[in-house]
Structure formats: structure tokens, C-alpha cells
Amino acid sequence: MTTVDRSAARTAAQPPGVSRRRLLAAAAAAGAGGLAAGAAGGAFVQESVRDEPAALATVGATRVPFHGVHQAGITTPLQAAGHLAAFDLTPGASPAATRREAAALLRRWSDTAARLTAGEPAAGHDTGIARDAGPSSLTVTFGFGRGLFDRTGLAARRPAALAPLPPFSADALDARRSDGDLWVQIGADDALVAYHALRALIRDAGQAAAVRWQVRGFNRTPGATARPRTARNLMGQVDGTNNPRPTDEDFAARIFVPAGGDPDWMAGGSYAVYRRIRMLLDRWEHLSPARQERVIGRRRSDGAPLSGGPDAQESTPVDLDGRLADGTLAIAGDAHVRVAAPESNGGAAMLRRPFSYDEGLRDDGAPDAGLLFVAWQADPARGFVPVQRKLDRGDGLSRFLSHEASALWAVPGGAAAGEYVGQRLLEG
């Protein structure tokens, strides 16, 4: 399990760099200058606060260790900024030569990830993009696509669980933004720290691999809400409530490949399904709030289930059999939470860990924005695939979505210090 080192962290309730006493004093000083101070007064407040050495500890100083049984970035709390990037290996003189290049690349990448997640500069030339910032909860997670096994002569060691995802009727997939030999997921609570890592990893790739696609994602910034809350997506929904929790008895079995599992080199690893899902936001935003809630089965304001009555909270269990006074189902037959629930899918479950994305407007004027859906499971055939099949047939949310890219990655277990991710496969 990933541990988050908060030893240097301030308390969550204290805004970064601002003591309450200091803020009040600064505000009083600005106020004493009278209304004429206007905007300049505001600037003064800002400057005087910045004077003080900031206790920026929570966001900047939080460090997520790179080394461990599992890779970081799976159970790590969602970060505010992220990049997903896929690479294709450059074919060498032979599959064995390509494999040696792939192994050397994973060694360079693991070394860079270990340094950057510790808040240190990259080896050799560092761009300086993240200078002044702490590690900011940076995580870097590496995955292998189907093509890697063919190019490196390792097809016999390819996991059965890495079988291609079946087609779904919601698919409008762009092959250029799908799949790839290698995958990197970067997350950090600072956008510059995340971009710094992306640039360093692309430089490390050198001639060994070329970027196939990359996309930038975001989530809410820690500290933006008065207390930690479940994230919201760009449809305004509280998203992530009914995720498996690390404290659940069956969490590890659902999410991670066990020691002694098949193949052996995937012990401690997981499978990541990636879907770039565009939201048809103009259509969605035309729905009344009540209709939007019915599509999901939860309240917009706080994510409480519609089966829970007026006093329900986000944590109130969903009652799929619950009925309203008029006898109709409180959670509609095609509500997203009903169709996606493990109870409706023979127990199938996954850990959803998405980023939102926004790439401006399309030629037709519609927003090119939505969800970089990333779902983690020990076996996609017992996680994403049955659930997406069911959603494909009867999800009320599906007419507001378009699945535009897709990929499936085998994500090996974490590396111990001195090792690199994927070593058990590439040198086994």
C-alpha cells in the first residue's frame, strides 16, 4: 500500500502560507488606509502575506514514495493535475535488442521517477520547471500495452488478462489516441511539478520510444474546499463515492494481482482501463436538476442516494429496491448507479481514479471536455468489461457521453529500491 509521508505537513484546515492572525492584521492595516486604498489595499494584503516564510507544507511537501509493493498512483488520493501519455517502442535490430532498449528505458524512467517524487532534480540536465516546489504528491505509474510483448519477443509472457477489450456500442474510438506499447500516468498537486515530470520522462525516452499520444487532466486542488470532499466531475456530479476502499476486506483481491498469481511477474500489479470519455455538456446542461439527478440516482448537491430520503448523506447506502411514495423506484431502472453497481454485475467492481480534461472547443462548437476515466482492477474481465457491457445496454447517462479513446495496460507491481518497474518481466 502506498504510504503518504505527511511528516512535514501543516494541518489540513490551515490555508497554505497564511496564518489567521497574520491575515487579520494585514486586513486591518489595509482597512485603516480607508476605502481610497481600493485595489492597492488588496495588493498590500497579498504582499504582506507573501512576506512571511510560508508553511506551504501540505501541498508542496507531501511526498508519496515511489518504491513499494504496489506502484504509487493507484490508491494515492486523486491529485489536482495529471498527464497520461502512451509511447511506442522503436523497433531494434531484433526483438532481443528492443527488449534491452525497453529494459534500459524502464531503468531510466524508474530512476527519474524516484528522484522527482522525492523532490530532487532529474539526473543530468534538469529543465528547472519545478524549481522552488516540493514533491507535491507527485506519482509516476508505468504500464505495458499488448504491443510491448510482441516487439520484445515476450508474447509468451503476455498476461491473458491483457486480451483486447471487446467493442462497445458507445465506442467512437480514435486509434491515434488509443493504445500504445508503454503508458505513463503522472499525478501531482502542482501543475508545474506534473509537467516537469512529463518533460523529464519524454527526454529519458530518447530514441528508445516515441510519444504516441498524451493528454492533460485535472481535479480539484487540495484545500479548495473547507474539508476534504469527494471530487466533482465536469457534469457537476460528486464522483467516486462508491469506490472500493483500501479498508474493505476484499480490496486487495479486487484491485491487485496476488503473489503467486498468473503471470508471476505481475504480482502486486494491477490492470488499468483507460477511456477518454467526452461529455456532451451542452445536452447535459439543458436537463433540469431533477432530471440530472434521476440519470445518476444521486443528488447533485451532496451526492446522497435518491433512495435515502431528505436526510440522506453521501455515505448513506444505496437501496436499489427503495420506492417513492407513488410506488415508483427511487433509483430509476436506467440510473447510472443502478446499472453500474456490483449488485447488478455479479459483484464486478473496479477502483475509479479519473482526471477531468478540457481541450477547448471542437469545430462544431461543442466543448472537447470530459473524463479521463482510469479504472483499476485485478482482472478487467471481472471489473470493467462486464460493467461497461451492462452500461452499454441500459445506462441513462450514455446518451450524454462519447467514448473517444481506449487502452488497457498491465501495470506491474512496484519496484524495490535499486530495482526498476517491470524488471521481473524484462530480465526474467
Ligand SMILES: C=CC1=C(C)c2cc3[nH]c(cc4nc(cc5[nH]c(cc1n2)c(C)c5CCC(=O)O)C(CCC(=O)O)=C4C)c(C)c3C=C
Ligand atoms: C464501466 C465503468 C464505468 C464508466 C465507463 C463510468 C463512466 C462515468 N461515470 C460517471 C459518473 C458517476 N459514476 C458513478 C458511479 C459509478 N460508476 C461506475 C462505473 C463506470 N462509470 C461504477 C462502478 C459506479 C459505482 C456504482 C455503485 O456501486 O454505486 C457516480 C455516482 C457516485 C459514485 O459512486 O462514484 C457518478 C456521478 C461519469 C460522468 C462517467 C463518464 C464520463
Ligand SMILES: [Fe+2]
Ligand atoms: Fe460512473
